Amino acid sequence: MFIEKSTIEIKSLEEIRVVGLSLGKLGWPKHGDGGIYPKMWHLFDAEYRAKVKNMIAPFVGYWFWYNEPNDKDGYDYLIGGAVADFEDVDGAMTTFTIPAGRYIRHTFNAEDFGKLVDGALADSRKSVEKWAEENNVKIVNMPKSPTQDIQVYPEVELGFEHPSMYTLTPIE
Numbered sequence: 001m002f003i004e005k006s007t008i009e010i011k012s013l014e015e016i017r018v019v020g021l022s023l024g025k026l027g028w029p030k031h032g033d034g035g036i037y038p039k040m041w042h043l044f045d046a047e048y049r050a051k052v053k054n055m056i057a058p059f060v061g062y063w064f065w066y067n068e069p070n071d072k073d074g075y076d077y078l079i080g081g082a083v084a085d086f087e088d089v090d091g092a093m094t095t096f097t098i099p100a101g102r103y104i105r106h107t108f109n110a111e112d113f114g115k116l117v118d119g120a121l122a123d124s125r126k127s128v129e130k131w132a133e134e135n136n137v138k139i140v141n142m143p144k145s146p147t148q149d150i151q152v153y154p155e156v157e158l159g160f161e162h163p164s165m166y167t168l169t170p171i172e
Helices: 037-050 113-134
Strands: 006-012 016-022 059-067 075-083 094-098 101-107 151-153 166-170
Touching: 006 113, 016 037, 016 059, 037 059, 037 075, 059 094, 075 094, 101 113, 113 166
Parallel strands: none
Antiparallel strands: 006 101, 016 075, 016 094, 059 075, 059 151, 101 166, 151 166
16 A cells, blocks of 8 residues: 655755766757657666766665866756766766755655656656745755756665655755
8 A cells, every 4th residue: 555755854964975967978968848758768768877977875776966167058967876986987977966065854765766766756846945935945956957846766665565765955
């Protein structure tokens, strides 16, 4: 029997180093349908993930927009995994450090993966904004990023009968 779970809390996090693929380095368009992100994830998982040195286990995936001064638009999208350090990173991949700081962590689950990313994830932002307003917490953009949301996919939790994930939203 499925029991929906949703928790929102403030977490102080140390910096998180991420290595992965970016739309810009792949030469893929940044605008269009959302189907590009699962394709990017499958490419990373199938062809690049095993090449990443110092990947932290168990694997945790991160998806987010970030500022990229070398890009004509000034921003890019990254899908990758957490690493201990940036040693020997393949030139086709991108590195980014999610800065230490305070974040709203919204953890949630769904009946299956499709409902997790197409339903619960889509509703997460509204839940976080409502919670922040009710608790007088100011949401800000992540430093060096135009984003307010980082999608986090812990591989272990995605394998549950009712998969779960969380988002991180930076706050003052």
